[in-house]
Amino acid sequence: MANNSVIKYRCRSIVRGIASGEAVLSKEPMCFYLCDPDTGMVIEENHPLFGKSIAGKVLVLQSGKGSSVVQVDGLYQLMSKKNLPAAIIVREIEPVLVSAAVVVNVVLVDKIEKDPFEVIQDGDYVEVDANREIVTVNKKK
Amino acid sequence: MFLEDDEKRMLDGDYGPGVQKAMELLFALGKAFDAERLIPVSRTHVALSGQEGDTYWCTLLADGGAKCKIAPTTNPAWDVNALSKRFEVTEAELDLAVRTIDAYRRIGAVLSFCCTPELESNVPVFGEHVAFSESSATPYVNSVLGARSNRESSVSALASAVTGKTPLYGLHLSENRVGQFMVLVEAEMKDPYDWGILGWYIGKFAGYRIPVIRVVNMKQRPAPEDLLYMGAEMNTSGAVPMYHIEDVTPEALMQKHLTVGKALDVELVVGDRELKDQQEELFEKIGPINLVMLGCPHYTYAQIREVERLMNGRHVKKGVDFWILTSFYTLELTTRSGEMSRLKGLGVELVADTCIDEPCWKSFEGGLGMTDSPKCAYYRKRRGQPFVVRRLHDCIEAAVEKGGR
Numbered sequence: 001m002a003n004n005s006v007i008k009y010r011c012r013s014i015v016r017g018i019a020s021g022e023a024v025l026s027k028e029p030m031c032f033y034l035c036d037p038d039t040g041m042v043i044e045e046n047h048p049l050f051g052k053s054i055a056g057k058v059l060v061l062q063s064g065k066g067s068s069v070v071q072v073d074g075l076y077q078l079m080s081k082k083n084l085p086a087a088i089i090v091r092e093i094e095p096v097l098v099s100a101a102v103v104v105n106v107v108l109v110d111k112i113e114k115d116p117f118e119v120i121q122d123g124d125y126v127e128v129d130a131n132r133e134i135v136t137v138n139k140k141k
Numbered sequence: 142m143f144l145e146d147d148e149k150r151m152l153d154g155d156y157g158p159g160v161q162k163a164m165e166l167l168f169a170l171g172k173a174f175d176a177e178r179l180i181p182v183s184r185t186h187v188a189l190s191g192q193e194g195d196t197y198w199c200t201l202l203a204d205g206g207a208k209c210k211i212a213p214t215t216n217p218a219w220d221v222n223a224l225s226k227r228f229e230v231t232e233a234e235l236d237l238a239v240r241t242i243d244a245y246r247r248i249g250a251v252l253s254f255c256c257t258p259e260l261e262s263n264v265p266v267f268g269e270h271v272a273f274s275e276s277s278a279t280p281y282v283n284s285v286l287g288a289r290s291n292r293e294s295s296v297s298a299l300a301s302a303v304t305g306k307t308p309l310y311g312l313h314l315s316e317n318r319v320g321q322f323m324v325l326v327e328a329e330m331k332d333p334y335d336w337g338i339l340g341w342y343i344g345k346f347a348g349y350r351i352p353v354i355r356v357v358n359m360k361q362r363p364a365p366e367d368l369l370y371m372g373a374e375m376n377t378s379g380a381v382p383m384y385h386i387e388d389v390t391p392e393a394l395m396q397k398h399l400t401v402g403k404a405l406d407v408e409l410v411v412g413d414r415e416l417k418d419q420q421e422e423l424f425e426k427i428g429p430i431n432l433v434m435l436g437c438p439h440y441t442y443a444q445i446r447e448v449e450r451l452m453n454g455r456h457v458k459k460g461v462d463f464w465i466l467t468s469f470y471t472l473e474l475t476t477r478s479g480e481m482s483r484l485k486g487l488g489v490e491l492v493a494d495t496c497i498d499e500p501c502w503k504s505f506e507g508g509l510g511m512t513d514s515p516k517c518a519y520y521r522k523r524r525g526q527p528f529v530v531r532r533l534h535d536c537i538e539a540a541v542e543k544g545g546r
Contacts, residue, residue, distance in 0.1 A: 069190045072194040095170060130319065
């Protein structure tokens, strides 16, 4: 299985850039307003990521939710405390998430060729190259 | 996505980093929605919110040398001159408001500070392609005026204002403007309040889809205020940037031809009972109030005259403040025509350039407010003040000396 531990997938670039980090998966949509800017911790109760930090992580996200005002402000507050996610891989793209990601310049891709929830797991080390439209997954040992 | 030479130059930074950043946003949006190209917009409106994230974006573009090609009208923050003297605001809140206004002035926005631009200061014509943010304006522009706007965020609308472009997707395309399901309204619709509750009810059900509304016993055609309220609520409880009303809105008339042979299913029937239940489900029971707040969306001149008629010379009682939020334009009209000073004499105050969802109103928190707008109640509740929502007549009766049932 050793040669299966690094796998590359094609994706579509929405916000360009290259970033990498440990994967955190959220099968529910997310509103960044409901994160603590000082820690990057998700504070939305009943959210699968409740109590976990997204700071510096590669966030694998079902979709975004919430009005544009709160989504933009949420990411902005994380940026001002240097607790933004490194990159976002989204399954279902929506306009507010696109706008918010451009404002704070966080790398964003979608349309990864396999279902990201199948091929990425929490703790995998993931590199997102949105310039070349490639996601590289280093499986957790 | 195909870009023309000039658009490419914007994206490559030839016009400076501010324009480049704005084009990056539109390019990303266009890509995400498989738009084949950008199209020009001839009007824009930005829902300037006075929140840090939004102000940051405007400052980033302005500092990068961007100037608006299509000058946008702007939503209100709050009238810092009139209200900071009267209400408790922190230095940080005042500073943010001043920085916001300064950034929008530098980028070349029209500082109209009004959330109903489509009624007076920035009115598109049928078929015009525009970029309007503000949840009450977008449905009105699409549904009532027949202009074309997606459900823009304030940041994407500002990007369109700077570049003069928007991606060609969504409601800019005729095929995406057709109704998707039918709503049968059997309830009696009397004033904007009824239309607002109806909008809230439909919005919850519709999600993102476009409803076609058939009013069974239409005694009078809906007024602009009725349509404005319905759209505002529909786009608050749901995300509905467009609706049709049979025999009322322009594209509903056209679509009778388009949908022949493809009748829509009636998915929702709304009677008096449903509207009453909706009101009771959502909002606080009446009790002693400390504030009546009207003007979400901004009150029109006709609505202010209606307030004066219903006040009927009575004075607002002690312990209750009564505020009407309106546009600079309507405020000026009421100053000239006399409603402003007569209403002030009765304890009813008018203010322009101000939104209900701003820190200047926190002095009233801890008490119960009253309004005719579910949208007002929704946003104030998030800031910690519960509101009773009732029709205008009841708001006034609760506020005057004999009232307060």
